[in-house]
Amino acid sequence: MFTKVKGTYDLLPKDAKKLSHIENYLKEVASLYGYQEIRVPILASSDLIHRSTGESSDIVSKETYDFIDRGDRPMTLRPEGTAPVIRAIIENKMYANYPLPLKLFYYGDMFRYERPQKGRFREFRQFGVEVVGTNSPYMDAEVITLASTIFNSLRINNYYVRLNTLGDDESRTNYRNALKEYFKDKLDSLCADCKRRYETNPLRILDCKADKDNEVLLNAPKISDYLSDNSKAEFELVKSYLDTLKIPYVIDEQLVRGLDYYTNTIFEFVLKDNTLGQSGTICAGGRYNKLTKDLDGPELGSIGFAFGLERLMEIIDERVDYSHKLFCQLIPIGLNAKINMIKLMQILRVSGFSCDMNYEANSLKGHFKSSENNNVRFILIQGDEELATHSIKIKDKIQNTEEIISEEDLMDYMIKRLRCSNKSCENCEGDCGNEN
């Protein structure tokens, strides 16, 4: 037997329905904020992914799906959505052909070679947005507000936003130097990973989990002391906007994020409880003002975030019923009725009534069983008796009635029943055609 590849999963009908539902929902909310959809390839040149995400990042150094294609080109399955979207913007010169800022959303499969666990897969799905072509700190706040609205409207309330700023170039350079200076003679007390990070990306030392209680780390210089006046003012504006809208956030100066392209504002949405374990981050993002230029485009201030859809699936509490439902079941008795009902079924289907027939059942029992599985409201039965008079026996499972009507009255009959399903309706006992 073939089994699915490690870290992948099948979405069976019920869950597939749930995921489409969530995706449609996210699309709708994003469009309320003025975002348009963009679709970009899953397959990308290794160069794009490696350069954008950062050679020193864990994702690129040990988690990408890299391979050489039949034309000897190094390829990578995208591990995140930002780089391919930015590439598309630059390649299609969208920054010139569309009004700025570009406000785009995307969703689709991402690939990371990790050990699978709860809320983490090798092939997984993200929904994200990217705003390109603005430096306004108001946009930082708007993007965070959008993410927050998504949470609220999915009735997820037990989250908060971790917020920090990495500052502009100048701030970051000064801070990096300060960190290097500070850690220079303290390297021995850091873990092996941090010793490496000291060379490649000293900021990453700050959110090291192994050293998180290390005094050396707790006493390290803080980014807030190295922010330029401009960066400081921008960050204040972001915070005040969030205050105005009462978005709950906490400033966390240890927050750094693992992708190398981030600048200025960065944030994470995390759950207050442990329903998702330590991987409680469902949404994260930030500014990346240098990325467009690093990818050979013009310099464009940009910000975005991504949601992990599996994690969202895991935590949402929806009362929606995703089970399979059809409108009616057709039950023919005898060959003549079967042929007649096949014609009838096609008419019903193209008229918008979902329905089905069990072609193989030899007994009434089998047919009725199918009607249970299909969760139908109406059961239509036709045998030689009904056929002779062009009529049909119809059972309404909600109102629990059974009567014989003529074939041509069938659709009107069902539509009326649909409108009023109130058994104790005084006007009609369920037949008046009024909405309840």
Next chain:
RNA sequence: GCGGCUAUGGCGAAGAUGGUUAACGCACCGGAUUGUGGCUCCGGCACUCAAGGGUUCGAAUCUCUUUAGUCGCCCCA
């Protein structure tokens, strides 16, 4: 890359200290009930316990290896 736990019919699962017919529930199939199902009753459904090796008179039970799943660490959405 590292660590914990798990692996019994289509599914969920019982199976102290190894002992010889592998519970039970659900699903499914057949019948009571061949133009009316859902309830009920009766009957059927694992020469086999992830795979391979070892210990033993005897292994689903002990041991080793492998594989898979799952959870956690690192990291990330």
